[in-house]
Amino acid sequence: MDRSEATPQPEDDLVIVVGAAILHAGRVLAARRSAPPHLAGGWEFPGGKLEPGEAEADALVRECHEELGVTVRAVRRLPGAWPLNPGYVLHLWQADLLDGEPRPLEDHSELRWLAPHELGDVAWLPQDRDAVAVVARLMAATPAG
Numbered sequence: 001m002d003r004s005e006a007t008p009q010p011e012d013d014l015v016i017v018v019g020a021a022i023l024h025a026g027r028v029l030a031a032r033r034s035a036p037p038h039l040a041g042g043w044e045f046p047g048g049k050l051e052p053g054e055a056e057a058d059a060l061v062r063e064c065h066e067e068l069g070v071t072v073r074a075v076r077r078l079p080g081a082w083p084l085n086p087g088y089v090l091h092l093w094q095a096d097l098l099d100g101e102p103r104p105l106e107d108h109s110e111l112r113w114l115a116p117h118e119l120g121d122v123a124w125l126p127q128d129r130d131a132v133a134v135v136a137r138l139m140a141a142t143p144a145g
């Protein structure tokens with residue numbers, strides 16, 4: 001019997017993309033992609049692909065430094081894993097902003113700090129929508145600091 005359709009692709013075969021839900025003063029940072037063309041204009045969580053052998057928390061810190069010029073601390077991985085392009089999966093991490101003011105240095109044309117009631121104000125990439133719902137629940141449960 002061909003079970004291939006019923007068998008999910010093992011996560012081991014996927015490249016993990018880490019996204020950072022950076023919470024600060026009751027808001028979360030959203031970033032509008034500037035490339036590639038089919039993703040440009042869509043909003044996402046800053047982050048990127050894990051390098052071989054790299055821990056997710058380390059990739060998160062590295063990507064936020066490269067893309068935004070800030071230092072973050074990876075707090076914890078949020079529940080869920082969302083398929084992206086074939087072969088890629090998005091993992092989301094809660095992160096604290098330790099140092100710096102985020103700037104769109106790489107891959108993004110605009111950044112916005114969104115309050116919970118503003119999460120629906122930007123055009124998220126479709127594949128991020130369920131992750132945004134997880135962040136909305138996190139923000140509802142997190143006292144604004």
Ligand SMILES: Nc1nc2c([nH]c(=O)n2[C@H]2C[C@H](O)[C@@H](COP(=O)(O)OP(=O)(O)OP(=O)(O)O)O2)c(=O)[nH]1
Pocket residue numbers: 017018019039044045046047048049050063084085088090107125127128
């Ligand atoms: N960072 C990030 N990428 C996302 C999200 N949602 C989503 O579909 N993606 C896609 C966009 C890209 O195809 C891929 C991540 O690639 P990237 O270009 O950000 O990764 P990277 O910084 O490691 O880039 P590179 O070295 O390959 O240039 O995942 C998201 O919320 N955050």
